[in-house]
Amino acid sequence: xxxxxxxxxxxxxxxxxxxxxxxxxxxxxxxxxxxxxxxxxxxxxxxxxxxxxxxxxxxxxxxxxxxxxxxxxxxxxxxxxxxxxxxxxxxxxxxxxxxxxxxxxxxxxxxxxxxxxxxxxxxxxxxxxxxxxxxxxxxxxxxxxxxxxxxxxxxxxxxxxxxxxxxxxxxxxxxxxxxxxxxxxxxxxxxxxxxxxxxxxxxxxxxxxxxxxxxxxxxxxxxxxxxxxxxxxxxxxxxxxxxxxxxxxxxxxxxxxxxxxxxxxxxxxxxxxxxxxxx
Amino acid sequence: xxxxxxxxxxxxxxxxxxxxxxxxxxxxxxxxxxxxxxxxxxxxxxxxxxxxxxxxxxxxxxxxxxxxxxxxxxxxxxxxxxxxxxxxxxxxxxxxxxxxxxxxxxxxxxxxxxxxxxxxxxxxxxxxxxxxxxxxxxxxxxxxxxxxxxxxxxxxxxxxxxxxxxxxxxxxxxxxxxxxxxxxxxxxxxxxxxxxxxxxxxxxxxxxxxxxxxxxxxxxxxxxxxxxxxxxxxxxxxxxxxxxxxxxxxxxxxxxxxxxxxxxxxxxxxxxxxxxxxxxxxxxxxxxxxxxxxxxxxxxxxxxxxxxxxxxxx
Numbered sequence: 265x266x267x268x269x270x271x272x273x274x275x276x277x278x279x280x281x282x283x284x285x286x287x288x289x290x291x292x293x294x295x296x297x298x299x300x301x302x303x304x305x306x307x308x309x310x311x312x313x314x315x316x317x318x319x320x321x322x323x324x325x326x327x328x329x330x331x332x333x334x335x336x337x338x339x340x341x342x343x344x345x346x347x348x349x350x351x352x353x354x355x356x357x358x359x360x361x362x363x364x365x366x367x368x369x370x371x372x373x374x375x376x377x378x379x380x381x382x383x384x385x386x387x388x389x390x391x392x393x394x395x396x397x398x399x400x401x402x403x404x405x406x407x408x409x410x411x412x413x414x415x416x417x418x419x420x421x422x423x424x425x426x427x428x429x430x431x432x433x434x435x436x437x438x439x440x441x442x443x444x445x446x447x448x449x450x451x452x453x454x455x456x457x458x459x460x461x462x463x464x465x466x467x468x469x470x471x472x473x474x475x476x477x478x479x480x481x482x483x484x485x486x487x488x489x490x491x492x493x494x495x496x497x498x499x500x501x502x503x504x505x506x507x508x509x510x511x512x513x514x515x516x517x518x519x520x521x522x523x524x525x526x527x528x529x530x531x532x533x534x535x536x537x538x539x540x541x542x543x
Numbered sequence: 544x545x546x547x548x549x550x551x552x553x554x555x556x557x558x559x560x561x562x563x564x565x566x567x568x569x570x571x572x573x574x575x576x577x578x579x580x581x582x583x584x585x586x587x588x589x590x591x592x593x594x595x596x597x598x599x600x601x602x603x604x605x606x607x608x609x610x611x612x613x614x615x616x617x618x619x620x621x622x623x624x625x626x627x628x629x630x631x632x633x634x635x636x637x638x639x640x641x642x643x644x645x646x647x648x649x650x651x652x653x654x655x656x657x658x659x660x661x662x663x664x665x666x667x668x669x670x671x672x673x674x675x676x677x678x679x680x681x682x683x684x685x686x687x688x689x690x691x692x693x694x695x696x697x698x699x700x701x702x703x704x705x706x707x708x709x710x711x712x713x714x715x716x717x718x719x720x721x722x723x724x725x726x727x728x729x730x731x732x733x734x735x736x737x738x739x740x741x742x743x744x745x746x747x748x749x750x751x752x753x754x755x756x757x758x759x760x761x762x763x764x765x766x767x768x769x770x771x772x773x774x775x776x777x778x779x780x781x782x783x784x785x786x787x788x789x790x791x792x793x794x795x796x797x798x799x800x801x802x803x804x805x806x807x808x809x810x811x812x813x814x815x816x817x818x819x820x821x822x823x824x825x826x827x828x829x830x831x832x833x834x835x836x837x838x839x840x841x842x843x844x845x846x847x848x849x850x851x852x853x854x855x856x857x
Contacts, residue, residue, distance in 0.1 A: 275743040282636025285629045289653050289719070292712045296659055296667045303670070348561045355558035364559075371565040373846075374838040377766065379773030381803050382572050382831050385810075385824070389575040393815060408568050415562070441554035469660025472775040472807060496662045500776060503666055511670075518663050529658040533651045 297526075300518050307516025316483050322509040324502050327517050329484045333399070333493035334521075336485065337478060338468050340403035345410040346460050350449075352411065353418020358444055360419070369419075375412035383408035384473035392477055397491040402478030406467045413463040421455020422448060458532050465528040469521065471496035495521040572831060580825035583818055591825055595788045599812070599819040606822035608802070610790035612829060614703070615801040617792035618778060619771035621707025626714045626771075627764050633715070634722035639748045650723065657716035665780030668709045673700035673781065676708065681796055696796030704795040706782040710774060714767035721766055721845060725759030726752060728849055762844030769837040773830070779804030802830045 311317075315326030356369055387405040395401065425448050433443030449456070471494075474480075479491040480501060495517050502514040584591055587606055594607020633653060637646050681698030688694050696702065729752050737747040753760070783798025790800040800808075806826055813820040 271743050271746065275745040278745040278748075279636070279640045282632045282640050285632025286636060286649055286653065288629055289633060289656065289712075289715050292667075292672075293652065293656050293659070295671060296663065299667055299671045300663065348564055351558045352562035352564065355555075355562040359555055359558065365562075368562050368565060370839065370842055370846075371569055373842045374835060375565055375568060377769045377773065377834065377838045378568075378572075379775070379803060379830050379834050381773070381775045381806055382576070382827055382834075385806070385827050386568075386572040386575055389579060389815075389824075390571060411564060411568075415565075439549065440551050442550070444554070465658060469658075469662070471660070471662045472803070475807065476810060496660060496776075499662045499666060500780075503669065503780065514666065518666055521660060522663055525658055525660060526655065529655060 297522070300515065300522050303512070303515035304517075304519025307512045308519070312513065312516055313520070322507055324498070324505070324510050324513055325482055327495065327498055327513070327520065329481055330493040330495045330498040330517060331520065332484055333478065333481065333497075334468055334495045334524075336399050336488070336492055337402045337406060337474070337494055338464055340399060340488065341406040341410055341467055342460070342464055344403060345407040345463075346414055348407070349411045349414025349460075349463070350418045350456060352415040354422060354444060354449075356415065356419040357422035358448075372412045372415050375408070376416065378408060378412075380409055380470055381472040384476035387473070388476040396489075397477065397479035399478060399485065399488040399490070399492045402474050402492065402494075405473035405477045406470060409470060409473070410463045410467050413466060414459055417459025417462070418452070418456055421452040421459065424455065425451045454536070458536050461528050461532050465525045465532075468528075469496060469525050471500050475500070495524075569835075576824050576828040576831055580821055580828050582821035583825050586818065591822070595791060597787045597822075599817075604818050606818065606825070608822070608826050608829065610785075610788065610792075611800050611802045611805045611826060614782070614790055614792050614799040614805075615772055615803070615830070615833070617703050617799065618707045618710055618782070618801055619768055621704065621795075622710035622714055622771040623764065623768055624711075625708060626711030626767060627718060629711075630715050630718035630763075630767070631722055631760070633719040634726055635748055635753075637719075638723050638726045639752065640744055650720065653719055654716045656712065661713065661774060661777040662780075664709055664713060664777035668705060668777060668781040669701070672709065673705055676700040676705050680704075685796055693794050694796060696794045698796055701781055701783045701798065702794075702796050703782065703792045703799045706778045706799070706801070707795075709777050709781055710771045713774060713777065714770050717770050718763050718767040721763035722756075722760055725756045725763060725845065725848055728759070729755045756848065758844050759848035762841045762848070765837055765841035765844065769834055769841055772837060773803065773834045775803035775807055779807050784808055802826050806830075 312326050313331065314328045316329045317323075317325040352368075352372070356365055356372070359365065360369065383405045386408070387401050391401050391404060392398075429447055429451055430443060433447040434440065474494055474497055478494060478497070480497040481491045481493040485492040498517045499514045499521070502510040502517070505511065583606055587594070591606055591608055592612075593609055594605065595609050596605045596607050598605050637650055641649070677698050677700035681700060681704065684694060685696070685698045733751050733755055734747055737751045742750070778801050782800060782804055784804065785798040785800055789798070790805075792799040806823055810823060813823055
């Protein structure tokens, strides 16, 4: 084999190795999806999805309260966190050329990798010890995770808005902030929605910060002030029970959770196809 | 000055205040953990960092957090050793070698791994992956190499190795997407120069592209480490949750414990104000400091390289 052929062979081999890495990464995804579907489907029933029946030795009861709690937590977190995240992103994109902004940007990036359990402990010490476990406490802890993600995606999509749009709005004689709100944000809208949805999906899958703040609840919550369940906490408390019924229902809850989270993700990625949107 | 104070200033200040919430969050977390753990740190001093006993029985109280620190380092280490080569392979394949139309669908598929909630990784790890690991990897490993230090123990699939491998799957999306970003920031002129002297795609990648992107790739790896260090739920479900000296990660096939899994497991055993509670917060403080240092380091390395790209494009 001559030298050139050897080099070409090497090129081929490394291309194939790269492809193998992709396959290796996708196998667990396939196995997780198949596993959750195969083990979760047998648990499905209307009663399972809607009831809060008392836990017994063979069954932990339906996941109605867990679904309700997840929706409440995610809703409240979005209500508090998304406006903060978007304003923060606007600040970094529109006024973010000074040193303070670059510190904020770094902190923001660092917070996207914040150990989520620390968020739970922090809210436990500053909020739960005074006011008790509640949906509000859970949402505050989840905000630690949501705000940096929304802020970063907002900054990125606001920066993509061409300057000519800003200049055009200023030329009409309106204030810069009016232009930012009604022209720039409007142009960046799809990016903001994408980022917020991905953050919501991420937050819906969190467990650790909720254990210390929302605490969990087997019954339907009647307000924002009491402990509340979530699908993730339901799975986390039931998987280790020795009873088959509990394990089966943990898989059922996992199926509902993964459908929620993956559907949001897939929808967002289809909607932004080709724009190279990053998590 | 004929109207109300300009809305512009108010808007800018308002946005700046909301943006500062990140400072508040970091400060708040740091403050409560530092102030909460002074009790245990002042009583046990360096033993807290070097000791391996953990006993909350009154009169016998002693708190050493070393096993959990080592457990965190061991599992994150495995995650890096296994996850990084795969992630780099994916990044290189997608940015330099694969057909163009494969790129977006495949990278989306890989990033869906990041969307899977960690409690589901734990569930899958305990009920599915564990048996595969025990039967096909750990049993032969312990049968043939069990005499080696670090490979003793029983092949049940709930141990340091399984936690490390689950973490390696969980960091792949982060490491591969940041690496891809860093690689795509390498100026094309470098590739063109290399191709023009007749190098193959692999040679161009290996000798020029990776060389240029080196510090950014290192940043991506550190970022993966930061993620692995902070992960809680999935790890706590597959690591076996040993306590005290038993938790020392002396073997891949041994039950252990990480800082975050330990906190989740014992948090509700302790009453606020006690030494035990303070010790738990001390472990949390370790975790926070470790994660912050790792992430700041990683971000600085990655963003520096991406800025070069901005300059080159303009």
